[in-house]
Amino acid sequence: LMNFFKGTGLNGLQGIAANTTFDYPNGKLEVRRPLLFAAKDDILSFAQEKGLTYREDSSNLSDDYTRNFFRHQLIPAIRGVFPEVEQNLLDNIARFRDSYILFRQSAEEHKKKLLEKSGESMRIAVRKLRKTAALRTVLYEILKEFHCTPGQTDEVIKLLDRESGKYVSTRTHRIFRNRDWLLITSLKSDQASDILI
Secondary structure, X not given: OHHHHHOOOHHHHOOOOOEEEEEEOOEEEEEEOOOOOOOHHHHHHHHHHHOOOOOOOHHHHOOOOHHHHHHHHHHHHHHOOOOOHHHHHHHHHHHHHHHHHHHHHHHHHXXXXXXXXXXXXEEEEXXXXXXXXXXXXXXXXXXXXXXXXXXXXXXXXXXXXXXOOOEEEOOOEEEEEEOOEEEEEEOOHHHOOOOOO
């Protein structure tokens, strides 16, 4: 829910993964979460039944943290209207995970069809791009590897109706209109085969 309200898109609606790998300069850190399947009440009941002592982080009691506000205030309020809110959310997360798999496959297919290599640069045919369904989403998926933000993607879409020479710069690349193409070049001119003058 926090990710939904932040606007993270489909990727952020998949919930916490059971296994996550983080890349660090000194190597990889693998995090495993074997109890994700269990509700807190089930874990507490199990601990009580087995006579297990446990420690709860004191920060879990404070609504100063957004996650706790959701746990203590928002979810109980929603439960008053939709008693099965937790199970419904879990079911939706499972659907979102499947949808994300299909989304990634579709995005990769669009990328293969639209993005072409041109020397050290990349290019996209404006004519093909104009015919693309879900243009903003597809274009963002292509351009994000060039550090293009969602807001910049909107600016790139405007380039489709602009004259040659107009461009949008990301922190690493320049995307500019050149006749029937959008050219994507590195800001490091020695790596770019197409240089805007």
